[in-house]
Amino acid sequence: MRSRFTAYAIGGHGQYLLDTWHPAHVRGNTANSLSLKTHDWRRLEILQSGQHGNRGGVEFVAEFVDNKGVPQRHHEVSVFERHKGRWYYIDGRVNVIPVQQA
Numbered sequence: 001m002r003s004r005f006t007a008y009a010i011g012g013h014g015q016y017l018l019d020t021w022h023p024a025h026v027r028g029n030t031a032n033s034l035s036l037k038t039h040d041w042r043r044l045e046i047l048q049s050g051q052h053g054n055r056g057g058v059e060f061v062a063e064f065v066d067n068k069g070v071p072q073r074h075h076e077v078s079v080f081e082r083h084k085g086r087w088y089y090i091d092g093r094v095n096v097i098p099v100q101q102a
Contacts (some may be wrong), residue, residue: 001049001058001060001078001080002044002046003020003044003067004017004020004089005011005041005044005060008037008039008041010037011035011036011037012035013030013034013035013095014030014031014032014033014034014035014036015034015035017029017034017053018030018034020087020088020089021088021089022081022088023091024071025027025089025090025091032036033047037068038067039064039065039067039071039072039097040065041062041063041064042063042064042065042066043062043063044060044061044062045050045060045061045062046058046059046060047059047060047061047067052075053069054081054082054083055079055081055082056078056079056080056081056082057079057080057086058076058078058080059075059076060075060076060077061073061075061077062076062079063099069079070098070099071099071100072096072097073096073097073098073099074094074096075094075095075096075097076092076093076094076095077092077093078090078091078092079091079092
C-alpha cells in the first residue's frame, strides 16, 4: 500500500502501479495514464489493515492538493489479493472530500 502511494506521489511509475494491480481489475488503466502526476499527494495515514488467508484490506486516508489548488482528503478501504506470493490491488471504496480551510 505504501509503495503504491509513493508511486502516485512521485509520478512516472505507472508500470509499477499496473504490475501491482490485479489484471482482472485494471479497467482500462495503462502504464502511461497511471504515470501522469495529476495531484500533489502530501500525506498517507494507514487507519487499519488486516488479512484473512490470501485476501487483505487496508483502510487509509491520503491528503492531496488537486490541480485547482484545493486540498482534498481521499479516504479508501482497499482490497488486496495474494497470488503466487505477490499482493495485488483489487479495488477500493473511495470517498474524496475537500479539506476545510481554517
